[in-house]
Amino acid sequence: xxxxxxxxxxxxxxxxxxxxxxxxxxxxxxxxxxxxxxxxxxxxxxxxxxxxxxxxxxxxxxxxxxxxxxxxxxxxxxxxxxxxxxxxxxxxxxxxxxxxxxxxxxxxxxxxxxxxxxxxxxxxxxxxxxxxxxxxxxxxxxxxxxxxxxxxxxxxxxxxxxxxxxxxxxxxxxxxxxxxxxxxxxxxxxxxxxxxxxxxxxxxxxxxxxxxxxxxxxxxxxxxxxxxxxxxxxxxxxxxxxxxxxxxxxxxxxxxxxxxxxxxxxxxxxxxxxxxxxxxxxxxxxxxxxxxxxxxxxxxxxxxxxxxxxxxxxxxxxxxxxxxxxxxxxxxxxxxxxxxxxxxxxx
Numbered sequence: 362x363x364x365x366x367x368x369x370x371x372x373x374x375x376x377x378x379x380x381x382x383x384x385x386x387x388x389x390x391x392x393x394x395x396x397x398x399x400x401x402x403x404x405x406x407x408x409x410x411x412x413x414x415x416x417x418x419x420x421x422x423x424x425x426x427x428x429x430x431x432x433x434x435x436x437x438x439x440x441x442x443x444x445x446x447x448x449x450x451x452x453x454x455x456x457x458x459x460x461x462x463x464x465x466x467x468x469x470x471x472x473x474x475x476x477x478x479x480x481x482x483x484x485x486x487x488x489x490x491x492x493x494x495x496x497x498x499x500x501x502x503x504x505x506x507x508x509x510x511x512x513x514x515x516x517x518x519x520x521x522x523x524x525x526x527x528x529x530x531x532x533x534x535x536x537x538x539x540x541x542x543x544x545x546x547x548x549x550x551x552x553x554x555x556x557x558x559x560x561x562x563x564x565x566x567x568x569x570x571x572x573x574x575x576x577x578x579x580x581x582x583x584x585x586x587x588x589x590x591x592x593x594x595x596x597x598x599x600x601x602x603x604x605x606x607x608x609x610x611x612x613x614x615x616x617x618x619x620x621x622x623x624x625x626x627x628x629x630x631x632x633x634x635x636x637x638x639x640x641x642x643x644x645x646x647x648x649x650x651x652x653x654x655x656x657x658x659x660x661x662x663x664x665x666x667x668x669x670x671x672x673x674x675x676x677x678x679x680x681x682x683x684x685x686x687x688x689x690x691x692x693x694x695x696x697x698x699x700x701x702x703x704x705x706x707x708x
Contacts, residue, residue, distance in 0.1 A: 364521035364564065367406065367414055369486060372425055374418045378405045379522055383563040391415075394423040394441040401448040401455075404554065408523020409597040409633055410492050413454030416445045417462055417485040424478055434474035438466055438481075450645040451606055451674050452597040453635040458488055492525040495630040495688035500532030502686045503593070506626070507537045511544050511590045514580070514618075517551045517608035518560040519595025519628060529628040530593040531561070533686055534570055545571045547589060551608060552577050553654045553671070577610060584621040592618045593686070596629040601704070603679030603696035604641025605629075609672055615681035624683040631688055636704045641676035649673050 367376040374391040380403065381387045389405060391397045397419030400406050406415045423441045427434050446459040465484050469477055507513070513534055520531030528535065537544045546565055551557035558574050565572035575583055583589060592614060598606045605611075605627050618625040638644060651669035655662060663669075685692040685699075692699040 364526045364567070366411055366522050366524065366526050367418065367489070369418050369421075369482075369489070373422050374415065376400070376406050376415065377522065379407060379560060380405055382522075383559050391419055392422050392425075394419060394444055397423070398444060398448045401445075407556070408518065408595070409452035409454040410496070410524040410529070410630060411522070412449065412452055413458035413632065414485075414489050414492060414525055416448065416455050417458040417488050420445055420459065420462055421478070421482050421485045424481065428475045428478045431474050434477065435466065438463075449647055451647045452633075454597075454632050457632050461488065489525050492630065492632075493527060495632075496524050496527035496529060496532045497536075498688040499529050499628050499630060499686050500527070500534075500536035502688070502691045503533035503626070503628070504536065504540065506591065506624075506684075506686075506691070507533060507542060507544060508590070509542050511537070511542070512547060512588045513544055514547045514549070514583070514589045514592045514614070514623075515561060516549055516557065516592075516594045516611050516614050518556040518564070519593075520561055520564045522560050522564055523595060528564075529595045529630065529686075531564065533593050533626075533628055534565070535568065538568075538570055543571070545573065545588075547573050547575055547583060549575050549577050549580055549610075549614075551610060553657055556608070580614060581617050581621075584617055584623060589618075589621075589623055591624045591626060591683075593626045593628055596627050596633050597674055598638070598644050599627070599629060599634045599685070600638040600640045600644060601634075601636045601700060602640045603682060603685070603694075603700060604644070605677045605679070605682060606641065606644045606646070606674045607677065609675050612675040612677045612681075615677045619681055625677075625681055626684050626686055627677075627682055628686040631703065634700070634703065636700075641678065644674075644676055646675070647673040 378387045520528035548557040548561040649671045
């Protein structure tokens with residue numbers, strides 16, 4: 362069953378605070394744009410599809426007190442939309458969702474504030490429901506690839522916690538299990554914030570999926586033992602040529618998969634493809650607070666004053682990617698053909 366990662370409560374957003382997992386599940390309530398921006402930046406909500414949904418819902422929640430302000434409603438909409446869109450730079454779903462909300466306002470220039478707020482509320486809920494359907498289709502697109510007892514390696518968390526509740530990479534495992542295939546998932550811990558161990562392992566155990574946790578530096582050894590049949594990861598932005606930005610460490614996993622002859626797949630909805638960017642060199646890469654490395658979860662783990670390089674994402678070149686599991690089906694090389702068809706709506 363999908364995880365209730367994020368939901369609309371009529372006047373506010375409710376979502377799981379993922380910084381508290383796996384020790385406890387705590388739901389938080391968001392009513393203002395600054396609250397949502399803080400939640401996105403602090404990774405209380407994370408994963409490209411999920412933060413897009415969160416931003417759209419956060420915009421609606423923030424605008425609710427201004428429904429009777431005919432003079433200032435659209436100014437507030439523009440202000441909150443700009444602030445939310447800038448909350449994190451790499452995941453394209455965030456700017457896509459906010460752009461979609463702006464477009465609603467643009468198409469209804471004479472609509473009264475209260476009516477426009479209701480229309481924006483409907484759009485945010487549509488984004489949520491569309492994501493649920495897309496994630497299900499992503500999982501179904503892997504049916505012909507995942508075999509009985511397959512060993513699947515995944516990196517970071519691309520499950521229900523990163524989406525509206527079903528996942529992208531993990532949707533493939535969930536659908537396989539629903540089909541009666543007894544798959545095994547290996548979740549690497551994903552340094553430095555341990556989304557693999559804190560979130561993916563927790564989520565898979567909740568869903569009754571056979572999961573084994575490994576450290577990041579055990580990936581090569583696990584592959585060499587023959588435990589891994591394929592790798593499936595999520596994505597935060599995919600360039601027009603197939604270069605893919607995902608959580609830091611993904612590029613290294615792809616290189617190891619190539620060395621061991623293991624297929625490497627990316628699972629993502631169409632909304633994660635950014636056809637305005639030619640290749641991965643133009644994808645903006647967020648850098649995180651050095652304390653996430655030097656003081657992991659509050660404990661000093663490095664000498665005081667040491668220099669730190671802490672990108673949140675890296676880019677895997679398209680040549681390492683065996684295929685994309687998408688809501689439009691499985692896309693395979695040559696990507697100049699398959700992604701062009703996806704862009705044109707004819708995969």
